[in-house]
Amino acid sequence: LPLVIVRGAQAGPKVVIAAAQHGDEGYAVLGALRLIEQTDVNQLRGDLWILPCLNVDGYISGQRNSPFDQQDMNRVHPGSETGNLTQQIAAVLHRFILPGSDLLIDLHGGSPDVGDIAFGRYADAPGKASLELLADSLPLTFLLDPSAASAPGMWSTATPTISVPHLSIEAGSALNTAAENAEEWVSIVHTALRVLNMLPGEVQRRHLPVVTTSSHPASSGGAFVSFVRLGERVSQGQSLGQIQNLLGEVVQSIHSKAAGTVAVLRTGVRVHPGQSLVTVATEV
Ligand SMILES: [Zn+2]
Numbered sequence: 001l002p003l004v005i006v007r008g009a010q011a012g013p014k015v016v017i018a019a020a021q022h023g024d025e026g027y028a029v030l031g032a033l034r035l036i037e038q039t040d041v042n043q044l045r046g047d048l049w050i051l052p053c054l055n056v057d058g059y060i061s062g063q064r065n066s067p068f069d070q071q072d073m074n075r076v077h078p079g080s081e082t083g084n085l086t087q088q089i090a091a092v093l094h095r096f097i098l099p100g101s102d103l104l105i106d107l108h109g110g111s112p113d114v115g116d117i118a119f120g121r122y123a124d125a126p127g128k129a130s131l132e133l134l135a136d137s138l139p140l141t142f143l144l145d146p147s148a149a150s151a152p153g154m155w156s157t158a159t160p161t162i163s164v165p166h167l168s169i170e171a172g173s174a175l176n177t178a179a180e181n182a183e184e185w186v187s188i189v190h191t192a193l194r195v196l197n198m199l200p201g202e203v204q205r206r207h208l209p210v211v212t213t214s215s216h217p218a219s220s221g222g223a224f225v226s227f228v229r230l231g232e233r234v235s236q237g238q239s240l241g242q243i244q245n246l247l248g249e250v251v252q253s254i255h256s257k258a259a260g261t262v263a264v265l266r267t268g269v270r271v272h273p274g275q276s277l278v279t280v281a282t283e284v
Contacts, residue, residue: 016101017189112174239254
């Protein structure tokens with residue numbers, strides 16, 4: 001498990017920054033590597049524990065889940081030391097990496113196949129200050145409603161049990177270069193570190209919109225084409241795209257379940273049943 005500790009010149013908080021629970025989300029890997037290079041230890045107060053790639057085998061094989069056990073790492077937390085490989089990695093994080101941390105920043109999102117406009121979600125931990133102000137100060141488009149239900153086994157459900165607040169960020173798309181996406185990651189994380197007074201510089205609160213999301217998964221495999229762009233406003237019922245089989249027949253037409261903004265969009269063509277096509281964010 002690759003881990004780089006960036007130790008600031010002054011003592012201070014410990015922040016864990018982890019990318020690629022989902023092995024296909026490569027822009028976050030590059031963002032974490034840039035963060036190691038671009039964080040000035042002479043300016044830094046505290047320690048960054050940077051894990052650029054949690055799912056190395058998924059990264060090598062270019063897939064979201066582990067190729068060994070087919071597990072989605074973000075559904076197995078806090079893991080098990082006697083479980084499958086993905087559960088064991090989660091258990092190592094929970095037992096050895098996270099304890100004593102003041103914040104976990106969990107990087108998700110963009111790949112050449114699926115793009116995101118930048119958004120975040122936070123989960124507070126007992127005995128620690130709320131992340132509301134920090135999250136609302138980041139260069140993002142919106143925040144997910146923190147009171148919305150989480151799926152069992154998501155990291156955000158496990159870290160508060162050991163008093164570690166959790167912030168997940170989705171960002172990056174094939175509409176920008178990989179280097180531009182990595183720069184966006186560095187900007188988001190460095191802003192969070194300024195709010196924590198771990199790096200110098202003033203940060204203004206943004207008052208980001210709070211949203212819930214509607215996902216539109218593929219019911220068939222085939223070739224996906226979208227009719228909308230990332231960040232586009234859509235109305236309820238609007239046609240978002242379609243899947244054709246390899247004879248050109250339309251096997252699924254996707255219509256928006258809600259009015260809102262296209263927050264996540266499949267930018268690749270090949271699609272398998274169950275994969276997410278378009279996610280629409282609606283202000284609450
Ligand atoms: Zn992810």
